[in-house]
Amino acid sequence: MMNRLNIIKPDDWHVHLREGKMLNIVSKFSTRINNRCIVMPNLTIPITNTELAKKYKSQILSSIQEESFIPLIPCYLTDNLDLKDFRDGLINGIFIGAKLYPLNSTTNSDYGVSNIEKIFPALEILEEHNKNLLIHGEKVAEIIDIFDREKYFIDDELTIIRKKFPKLNIVLEHVSSKYGADFVIENNNIAGTITPHHMLITKKDVFGENEIDPNLFCMPVVKEEKDLIALRKYACSGNSKFFLGTDSAPHPDTDKEPSKSIKPGIFSSPCSIELYAEIFEQENSLQNLEKFSSINGPKFYNLSINKDKLTLIKENWKLDKFTVNNEIKIKNFFGGEEIKWKVVLQE
Numbered sequence: 352m353m354n355r356l357n358i359i360k361p362d363d364w365h366v367h368l369r370e371g372k373m374l375n376i377v378s379k380f381s382t383r384i385n386n387r388c389i390v391m392p393n394l395t396i397p398i399t400n401t402e403l404a405k406k407y408k409s410q411i412l413s414s415i416q417e418e419s420f421i422p423l424i425p426c427y428l429t430d431n432l433d434l435k436d437f438r439d440g441l442i443n444g445i446f447i448g449a450k451l452y453p454l455n456s457t458t459n460s461d462y463g464v465s466n467i468e469k470i471f472p473a474l475e476i477l478e479e480h481n482k483n484l485l486i487h488g489e490k491v492a493e494i495i496d497i498f499d500r501e502k503y504f505i506d507d508e509l510t511i512i513r514k515k516f517p518k519l520n521i522v523l524e525h526v527s528s529k530y531g532a533d534f535v536i537e538n539n540n541i542a543g544t545i546t547p548h549h550m551l552i553t554k555k556d557v558f559g560e561n562e563i564d565p566n567l568f569c570m571p572v573v574k575e576e577k578d579l580i581a582l583r584k585y586a587c588s589g590n591s592k593f594f595l596g597t598d599s600a601p602h603p604d605t606d607k608e609p610s611k612s613i614k615p616g617i618f619s620s621p622c623s624i625e626l627y628a629e630i631f632e633q634e635n636s637l638q639n640l641e642k643f644s645s646i647n648g649p650k651f652y653n654l655s656i657n658k659d660k661l662t663l664i665k666e667n668w669k670l671d672k673f674t675v676n677n678e679i680k681i682k683n684f685f686g687g688e689e690i691k692w693k694v695v696l697q698e
């Protein structure tokens with residue numbers, strides 16, 4: 352039995368650090384274990400140009416202690432992007448790539464793309480500069496069931512993008528279904544990130560008979576047992592097409608009250624690498640954790656692999672139910688429960 356893991360320091364290829372007070376509270380949970388994070392650009396005013404990206408990057412850096420930490424920011428694609436600025440941002444490394452949020456698909460996506468044809472000029476630039484397109488892959492329409500949004504996005508939109516831009520590298524983010532994961536495996540130039548929560552809970556945990564657990568409500572919504580099994584299988588296989596992206600997405604407790612419209616998002620960064628380790632252990636695949644957490648991601652993004660290491664030991668500890676500071680209270684994923692792996696911070 353393995354009781355100690357020494358892995359190359361991970362990166363998180365999809366996380367929400369938010370802004371303002373929330374940023375100052377949550378950023379330390381990501382920097383404690385990661386060397387780099389792709390920080391999502393869906394702020395109240397989305398990051399749609401280089402000026403906003405530079406400002407956001409400096410806000411993130413001033414919220415943290417670790418000097419070596421690198422925040423990477425994708426450009427938030429809109430129907431009418433400044434293409435010259437976008438190209439400059441990619442060339443100068445201000446943008447790591449670009450993020451496609453279909454209109455109204457999740458938190459702050461009301462600036463999102465209404466029709467994918469509108470972003471074809473931007474996708475052409477991405478393809479030309481060999482930069483990745485990151486996708487929130489859900490098609491939202493009244494006639495589409497919430498559990499089928501990923502499938503419809505793949506069939507109706509992603510196939511069009513791939514046909515038009517065959518060389519474009521795509522990350523299907525937070526893959527949530529067997530259908531989506533199979534699609535990633537079966538096609539070239541596409542990879543996927545997988546969250547801990549999509550490998551730990553199913554829709555039965557979220558939707559009770561008469562109520563919903565607001566803290567487990569996220570987009571894309573968690574699905575069925577068969578989907579969870581497929582995601583575990585692919586993540587734990589070590590296949591280079593899948594890598595770590597927590598989609599840790601904090602909301603204050605007040606945005607999770609059942610009496611209001613509940614904001615989607617699960618806050619997992621206080622225990623994310625620990626939960627991944629537990630999942631890989633359950634699947635008898637601890638030897639593949641490092642590929643998933645620290646190797647497959649940088650390879651797909653054409654970045655160097657980290658040099659530092661991170662150590663985890665098999666030791667039970669209890670995570671606080673909430674992350675609290677004076678003004679904000681956030682429910683921790685697995686908060687109040689026993690966690691089976693522990694990060695060794697100093698030796």
Ligand SMILES: [Zn+2]
Nearest residue numbers: 367391598600
């Ligand atoms: Zn997200």
